Amino acid sequence: MRLLLCLSITWCLHLFTSTGASAEERSINLGELPLLFADDSGISSKSGVTRTIHPAKQSTTPVLQADKFWEGDRVYIHGSVYPDESSGGFRMWYLTRQEAIPNIKDIAVPGFRRNRYDVVLYATSRDGITWEKPVLNLHAFAGSKANNIVFDLHSPSVLLDKHETDPAKRWKMLGYFGGDYYAAVSPDGLKWTSYPDKKPIFPEGDNISLAQDPTTGDYLAYHRLHATIRGTSRRTVWLSRSKDFATWSKAELTFAPDEADDDWITEPKQRTEVNNMSVLPHAAGYLGFPAIFRVTAPDRKNLSPEGKSIPFPKGQSPTDGYIDVQLITSADGLHWQRTEPRVPVIARGAPGGFDAGTILSVSSTAVHVGDETWMYYTGLTTSHGGALPEKRNAIGRAVWRRHGFASLDAKDAIGSVQTIPLHLTSTRLIINAATGKHGLVRIATLEANGSPIPGLSLDESSGLREDATQWEASWKSGATVPTDRPVRILIELKNAKLFSLAAIAGKPS
Known part of the structure; x- marks a missing residue:
């Protein structure tokens, strides 16, 4: 990635820092203001996906x-x-x-x-x-x-x-x-x-x-x-x-x-x-x-x-x-x-x-x-x-x-995106994604340390198989995402595009 004119040594070092998780990884609130994927600022790790910028x-x-x-x-x-x-x-x-x-x-x-x-x-x-x-x-x-x-x-x-x-x-x-x-x-x-x-x-x-x-x-x-x-x-x-x-x-x-x-x-x-x-x-x-x-x-x-x-x-x-x-x-x-x-x-x-x-x-x-x-x-x-x-x-x-300013896209091979720790303000986790032919998006919720949460795994995800700007994630177990502690969201994609995440208390607009 080409970088801007570096205004200070600190900034240059910041721009070259990798996305990987660390002991000092920040956590953020996720509510109606969505998490977008135009960069890796909200991502802990990703694989098998490419970023696309979308003109209006x-x-x-x-x-x-x-x-x-x-x-x-x-x-x-x-x-x-x-x-x-x-x-x-x-x-x-x-x-x-x-x-x-x-x-x-x-x-x-x-x-x-x-x-x-x-x-x-x-x-x-x-x-x-x-x-x-x-x-x-x-x-x-x-x-x-x-x-x-x-x-x-x-x-x-x-x-x-x-x-x-x-x-x-x-x-x-x-x-x-x-x-x-x-x-x-x-x-x-x-x-x-x-x-x-x-x-x-x-x-x-x-x-x-x-x-x-x-x-x-x-x-x-x-x-x-x-x-x-x-x-x-x-x-x-x-x-x-x-x-x-x-x-x-x-x-x-x-x-x-x-x-x-x-x-x-x-x-x-x-x-x-x-x-x-x-x-x-x-x-x-x-x-x-x-x-x-x-x-x-x-x-x-x-x-x-x-x-x-x-x-x-x-x-x-x-x-x-x-x-x-x-x-x-x-x-x-x-x-x-x-x-x-x-x-x-x-x-x-x-x-x-x-x-x-x-x-x-x-x-x-x-x-x-x-x-x-x-x-x-x-x-x-x-x-x-x-x-x-x-x-x-x-x-x-x-x-x-x-x-839809940018998306993370996976083709036939499975891709994955894991967020940094999120403090969810609602149990209603809203996914903005589009799937192609035979496409699938699955969601898992993990503890902040990356360990699984029972009932919220990928295998138990109800899965998205269509184009939806405001799809509410759910699991076959009937479990809901925790709001009392930070968690990570893991998104698995195949023939799909991921645009945003949000946690919305009321009905999506």
């Missing part, structure tokens, strides 16, 4: 695009999507940049930060495909509050904080304005207040994505800063942490392009950068979705007919190139490994499509509905540095099998 199926048309006066000519999904707990539908926070709207200085929302006139917008949907833009009557644009405007930051990343005890701060947001990062809180996701005040939480940057440690509740801010990599200044991803959403740690470089990322380069000054990165937690670690930016034409100049350098038109970047999204993994949220091969999991679309030129950004959340997992992304019709009006931004939807 992407929408061929946008699910949301700019069609309101206050949205100008583009919308982005630097923001987040959550299930709506009250209606059963979905809620989206997205972004527009209003700088190209005629007379924007005169009609912008009073009291909002201006600069490039970034505003956060809100939409709802019953099915995740057709989105409505409700009239919220919160902020006046062009003299009218009949719009869906909720706040005033770039790359707004929204978090529903289930660890928060103060109802006024149940929803949290990080975003960017004028060179610095800012925070806000809300009781309902609609009425936002700067937090802890209107001052920046930390300086410098552009794009940002907010995640949360599912165990400690700590806040993780993945934000973009430039770093010198192999002699060249590049966009990279840095991590700042907070326990209270007010005081943040000094940023640490967490993900940067390595030498293999530059293999495509043919001309001087071309380079690979990381435009931004969304991060999703799972039971044993994190998945990262870096937007890999192949800069084909850096530092371009816009020349007048007389040959003089002039500013680029609003909405056009001097840096050109193409972006798609890959998958990386981490056990701790700081040190990352690449998945191989380095295939796009959200790829640029077909020529002429709304996302043909660039995948600019990905939502900071995933939505799990039935047998599917959804993420939303910003698609551009042109390359990053394309010019208006040819350049259009719209929002698309990427769909995987439920938790």
Whole structure:
């Protein structure tokens, strides 16, 4: 496996450590947040299986695009999507940049930060495909509050904080304005207040994505800063942490392009950068979705007919190139490994499509509905540095099998996967796997030391012989998995793919 640029000797040693069990092997909680198999962070041992990374199926048309006066000519999904707990539908926070709207200085929302006139917008949907833009009557644009405007930051990343005890701060947001990062809180996701005040939480940057440690509740801010990599200044991803959403740690470089990322380069000054990165937690670690930016034409100049350098038109970047999204993994949220091969999991679309030129950004959340997992992304019709009006931004939807970013696969020969010790929060052990012709998945539960538990052996497993995203493991003995001590789960596969494990108290969604 190719490794990232090592930021410290400790990290390098960590990446070369084998998966085998040891006296100091960690244990983790397993509940509704599933254990995924994109890396070995939750695995003690495995044999006879290979890992497959699965690209998403992407929408061929946008699910949301700019069609309101206050949205100008583009919308982005630097923001987040959550299930709506009250209606059963979905809620989206997205972004527009209003700088190209005629007379924007005169009609912008009073009291909002201006600069490039970034505003956060809100939409709802019953099915995740057709989105409505409700009239919220919160902020006046062009003299009218009949719009869906909720706040005033770039790359707004929204978090529903289930660890928060103060109802006024149940929803949290990080975003960017004028060179610095800012925070806000809300009781309902609609009425936002700067937090802890209107001052920046930390300086410098552009794009940002907010995640949360599912165990400690700590806040993780993945934000973009430039770093010198192999002699060249590049966009990279840095991590700042907070326990209270007010005081943040000094940023640490967490993900940067390595030498293999530059293999495509043919001309001087071309380079690979990381435009931004969304991060999703799972039971044993994190998945990262870096937007890999192949800069084909850096530092371009816009020349007048007389040959003089002039500013680029609003909405056009001097840096050109193409972006798609890959998958990386981490056990701790700081040190990352690449998945191989380095295939796009959200790829640029077909020529002429709304996302043909660039995948600019990905939502900071995933939505799990039935047998599917959804993420939303910003698609551009042109390359990053394309010019208006040819350049259009719209929002698309990427769909995987439920938790289906990666799988461990066995063919005709039997394969096996044994987890690290797990503290199960429920006796209902849920398996996400697919079997082929004559395929079979069997489950055993072992003590933390690897010894068998009577009644929970492979031979007594009822076995899975079909494709099921939420199959409840059972045994002929009628025994159930222990929840009073850590145990290991042993999965045996033949002609099958294993995607995830979970322990769910209620009925699977």
